Amino acid sequence: EETFITNKNLYIIKMNDEKSDIRVLLGILNSRFISFFYLKQVTQATKNDFPQLTIKDILRIPFPPLSDDSSHQMVELVKEMLALNKQRAANNDPYTMKSIERRIEATDKQIDQVVYRLYDLTREEIEIVEKNSDW
Incomplete structure (x- = not known):
């Protein structure tokens, strides 16, 4: 068994x-829906906060059952997002940076769509x- 040691700021x-x-889990926690849910559920949270989730906050998030298809789709999108963020960090060219940022934004929207389907949100709820959550 592995041993991990953290301080009170890391879980x-x-x-x-x-x-x-x-x-x-990474895709769900970084989605617009969970950000919205967090702002509505945690009274001391504001849009300008750097989100700091506690274990108590995470346990309050209702996680939907996942199909193999949804899980696979989310994993592929999160892998893409992680790769794009690595590219962005390693790049200095403004033209390439714009292209990477557009791809990040598109991937983020795809992740949000998967999360909306997982939580079975209606068109009105998505709106x-x-x-x-305009940030």
Whole structure:
């Protein structure tokens, strides 16, 4: 068994199910919907805050059951997002940077769409989330 040591500002999340991929959780936690949910559920949170989730906050998030297809789609999108962010960090060319940022934005929107489907949100609910999460 592995040993991990952290301070009070860092939490380690270990997946219980060996088939589960932590990137699914990463995609969900970084989605517009969870940001919206967090702002509505945590009274001291504001849009300008650097989000600081506690274990208590994470446990309040309702996680939907995942199909293999949804999990696979989310993992692929998160892998793409991680690769794009690495490219952005390693790039200095303004033209290339713009292209990478457009791809990041498009991938982010795709992740949001997967999350909206996972949570079975209606078109009206999606509009509310997107209208109230303009950051």
